[in-house]
Amino acid sequence: MNIERIKPENTPLPLGIPEEKTPSVPGGYPESLKKIFRNRQNLEWEIGTGFHSGPIRRRKGYRLALWSLTASMIDGLLLIAMSCVFLMVFIKIIKMPITRDLLADFASIYVVGSWLYMITTRFFIGSSIGEAACDLRLGRPQDRMSAWYFLRVVVRASLVVMTGIVLLPILSLVFGRDVPGVITGLKLFSLK
Numbered sequence: 001m002n003i004e005r006i007k008p009e010n011t012p013l014p015l016g017i018p019e020e021k022t023p024s025v026p027g028g029y030p031e032s033l034k035k036i037f038r039n040r041q042n043l044e045w046e047i048g049t050g051f052h053s054g055p056i057r058r059r060k061g062y063r064l065a066l067w068s069l070t071a072s073m074i075d076g077l078l079l080i081a082m083s084c085v086f087l088m089v090f091i092k093i094i095k096m097p098i099t100r101d102l103l104a105d106f107a108s109i110y111v112v113g114s115w116l117y118m119i120t121t122r123f124f125i126g127s128s129i130g131e132a133a134c135d136l137r138l139g140r141p142q143d144r145m146s147a148w149y150f151l152r153v154v155v156r157a158s159l160v161v162m163t164g165i166v167l168l169p170i171l172s173l174v175f176g177r178d179v180p181g182v183i184t185g186l187k188l189f190s191l192k
Contacts, residue, residue, distance in 0.1 A: 059190035062176040065169075067134045068188055072169045074130030079117060083110040111161060118157040123150055135191040143186060152186040159183060 059067055087106050091098070121128045122138045131137065138156075143149055159180055160168050172179045181187030 059192060062173070064136075064178065064188065064190055065173040065176055067136060067190065068131075068178065069169045069173055071128065071130035071134040071136055072166075074133055075114075075117070075128050076130075076165070078129060079110060079114045082117070083113050086113065111165075114165060115157055115161045118160070119153055122153050122157070131188070136188050137191060138188055139186050140189060149186075152184055156180050156184040156186050 083106060086109050087102070090096075090105075090109075091102075118128060122131075125132065126139070126144055127137045138153065139149065143152075168180050178187045
């Protein structure tokens with residue numbers, strides 16, 4: 001792919017600014033504008049990363065599994081934070097002393113919170129916050145319009161929670177496939 005570089009002196013003027021009203025400074029533009037619109041050689045990353053390069057292959061297999069694991073980590077951190085907040089509020093309201101049973105309370109709040117979080121965000125938004133950050137969606141648009149979509153989301157979230165939240169994403173990484181998606185029929189899809 002042969003790309004021709006545009007030199008700063010050959011750049012077109014923005015629309016709406018007549019050429020005769022541009023400042024008559026030696027060199028064409030004032031120094032403040034030259035600092036803003038400096039040489040575009042620093043933007044070569046656009047070409048190397050495929051930015052604005054048109055359609056690219058979507059992530060599949062191991063790449064999709066790695067992104068799914070990354071999304072799970074983001075969601076896990078969000079859920080830990082939410083569980084801590086809920087537990088602190090619960091302790092404050094009940095005025096319960098901090099004991100060893102607090103860890104069991106935290107674990108139960110974490111499990112129930114993650115189950116509800118995955119169901120509600122995926123049902124209403126189509127992905128969890130971690131999946132949205134990683135450009136993943138649960139199901140195709142026609143799946144989301146199905147009457148069975150909510151039930152499939154509940155079954156998928158229940159399956160992930162019952163297997164310990166971490167086991168199925170790791171199995172997906174090992175096999176290079178969306179294991180909960182294969183079991184429930186509701187697969188993760190990459191937007192990139």
